[in-house]
């Protein structure tokens with residue numbers, strides 16, 4: 001299983017995304033904020049099947065949460081598996097929906113077999 005280790009958190013704005021996510025690559029992200037004691041809390045998890053940089057930028061105007069973390073993945077399939085792992089390890093109780101596979105694939109969640 002790929003490492004879940006992510007870089008960040010960083011400010012969710014176009015300049016910072018270009019500075020930190022400077023490869024065109026599939027990958028994973030979480031978006032959130034810090035609480036009063038400084039702990040990072042995330043509200044969204046997601047993945048990019050091909051271009052993490054542009055996927056993150058698409059969130060800039062759609063969320064009030066100011067921070068993101070990310071990791072690159074070697075393939076869209078790895079990004080899907082990592083998103084599933086993040087979901088099962090950290091997000092299942094946060095009213096986050098189970099990740100969905102890309103429409104053109106027959107992938108199943110490596111943890112629970114979910115597919116949709």
Ligand SMILES: [Zn+2]
Nearest residue numbers: 109111112114
């Ligand atoms: Zn699952």
